[in-house]
Amino acid sequence: MTTNQFAECFIDIVADLSRHLSPENRYQRLLRTFRSTFPCDAAALLRLEGNALIPLATDGLAEEAMGRQFTVADHPRLEGILHSRQPTRFPADTPLPDPYDGLIPLAKGNLHVHDCMGCALYIDDIPWGVITLDALEPGTFDALDIPQLSAFIHLAEATVKAAELIQKLEHQVQHEHQIAREMQANVQQSMVGRSPAIKALKKEITTVAASDLTVLVCGETGVGKELVARALHDQSHRRDSPLIYVNCAALPENLVESELFGHVKGAFTGASEARSGKFELAEGGTLFLDEIGEIPLATQTKLLRVLQSGEIQRVGSDKHLTVDVRVVAATNRDLKAEVSSGRFRADLYHRLSVYPIHVPPLRDRERDILLLCGYFLERNSRRMGLPRARLAPECEDILLAYSWPGNVRELEHCISRALLKARGDRHNGQDSILPIVPEHLDISHDQTEFPHDHLGGGNAVEEAVAVVNKQGLTLKAGIDQFQRHWIQQLLAHNEGNQAQTARQLGMNRSNFYRLLKRLQLH
Known part of the structure; x- marks a missing residue:
């Protein structure tokens, strides 16, 4: 690269420092410029969090790489890069495993020999992370201009520092920013994703976490409602106090009140000593009531009283105890329908759903x-x-x-x-x-959301099967042809209306459009 070309790339990055960009976009643009300046097949920017390097941006790696975490001790190449203040290049015949083997889509089969190097990023003399470069051909970096690379790394460090300073300015005080950043890092490890749906969920969590409002987390089985409850607790002012988990569906009906509110000695057969309930154990913190729809009606009345007054009463005791607990409840049921059917108290529902959060299905x-x-x-x-x-x-x-x-x-x-x-x-x-x-x-x-016999699609199915049988295709080619013919028939029936066809097939629209593209029907 000529000096003028390098200067132009340099100017592009400097210009980005004055633009209002999200950290994600800023880092992605940085990597793009990096690859155009120092040609390679893949580059990645990873931030050090604890003992692991977390990808913030990749260019040239498979998409799944963004969901990984690279424990430094398990990856000697990354460890060597991180602990050196100079660019580190590994010999083509090094026995050290490469963390990105198999993650470069252009590669055919497993990669065992290629050119790999990286540079550590330091902010205020503290290791912040690394930038890595991978090439499929050995010797790709033989002619690399090291002074230019070092200058670029210093600019990358400036970009990272500027991005973090911009983030700090968006918070009113330094203390609040630090808490938000730490909590975001914790949540990101559990709530992996970059889709609009998960971004909206994280925004909702941040919005309500700092308050003491009761939250009702709704969503289908397996969506991660417990992770949402933990994120709410971790981002609240109660994070240094306990988060107590209760699976309401697993509580025997005759012991629900004892588990929640505690009991005194001799309150019932088997109560050989006094015991604190979950509300007392959660004092000052958060009580997460999972599967709240399974709580018996008799217990719902007492739970309502706690939410209204903050007072509990142990089973077998006349004494009232005051508790300071934030309640987060979760359910996969439609509680409004449960209220209509008389299986759930309307007043308790309204107390629980002060701030409802819906967790999107996968x-x-x-x-x-x-x-x-x-x-x-x-x-x-x-x-x-x-x-x-x-x-x-x-x-x-x-x-x-x-x-x-x-x-x-x-x-x-x-x-x-x-x-x-x-x-x-x-x-x-x-x-x-x-x-x-x-x-x-x-x-x-x-089992997939591929077209199925639904809403009058039977004739289309028969025609698609007939086409496949005549052509004697392989399994994969036959399935593709089957889908292609079926969708063409339904699109013709719906006069080209893709949204209507997607609904008819029971498919998510974005998945349907991707299927059209793969089948070359787009």
């Missing part, structure tokens, strides 16, 4: 599915003592098309099973990457 979180896959692959492979795993490209469409009725919990179980099956299929125990293929996912095509 099918509405778009490509968060791939980030979550990366997160679960990394976490579960470490737990199981397995090598790093990588999703085969053909898995992505299957994962994105499936409706995930069990939501995030089902996805994690699916990935756990896939890891075990992939381990069983390994032919070489020394493979550095464990490939996950569609057969390991245990998701059949009739």
Whole structure:
């Protein structure tokens, strides 16, 4: 690169410092300029959080990489980069495993030899993170201008520092900003995702967390309601006090009151000593009542009194105790319908739903599915003592098309099973990457949100099957042709109305549009 070209790239980054950009966009633009200045096949910006490096932006890596966390001690290359104040390049024949092996989509098969280097970023002489460069061809960085690279790294450090200062200015006081940043880091580890739906959820959590309002968390089974409750607690002024969890559905009906409010000695058979209830244990903190719709009606009355007055009464005692507890409740039921049917008190419902939060189902979180896959692959492979795993490209469409009725919990179980099956299929125990293929996912095509016989689509199905049978295609090609013909028939019937066709097929619109593109019908 000529001096003029380098100067132009330099100016572009400096100009971004004066623009109002989100940290995500700022870091992505930085990496884009980095790759155009120092040609490579992939680059990544990772921030050090505790003992792990967290990707903030990637360019050239598979999308699932953004869902991973790289524990420094487990990745000697990243550790070497982080602990050096000079650019670090690794020999092509180094035995050290590369953290991005298998995560460069352009690569064919596992990568064992390529050019890899990186630079540590220091802010005020404190290690902040790293920038890494990967190339598929050995020798790519032979002619790299190290002075230019060092100058760019200093500018990257300035960009990072400017981004953090801008974030600080958006908060009224330094103390509040620090709390928000720490809590955001904690939540991000659990609530992986960048979709509009998850961003809106995080915004809702931040909005209500600082208050003492009672929150009702609603959503389908497996969406992560407990994570929302923990985020609310961690971002509140009660974070240094206990967060007490109660699964209301698991409480025996005759012991619900004792569990919640406590009892005195001799209150009932088996009460050999006095015991504090969950409200007392949560003093000063947060009480999370999961599956609140399962609380018996008799107990609902006493729970309402606590929410109204802050007073509890142990079973068998005439004494009232005052508690300072913030209540967060969760349910996968329609409590309004429960109220209408007489199974839930209307006054308690209104007390609980002072600030309702809806947790979106996984099918509405778009490509968060791939980030979550990366997160679960990394976490579960470490737990199981397995090598790093990588999703085969053909898995992505299957994962994105499936409706995930069990939501995030089902996805994690699916990935756990896939890891075990992939381990069983390994032919070489020394493979550095464990490939996950569609057969390991245990998701059949009739379980996905692909077209199914619905709303008068029977004739289209028969025609599609006939077309496939005549052509003698492979399984994958046959499925694609089946879907293509079926969708064409329904689009013709709906006069080209894609939104109506997506509804008729029971598909999320964004998933439907992606399917059209993959089938070359877009």
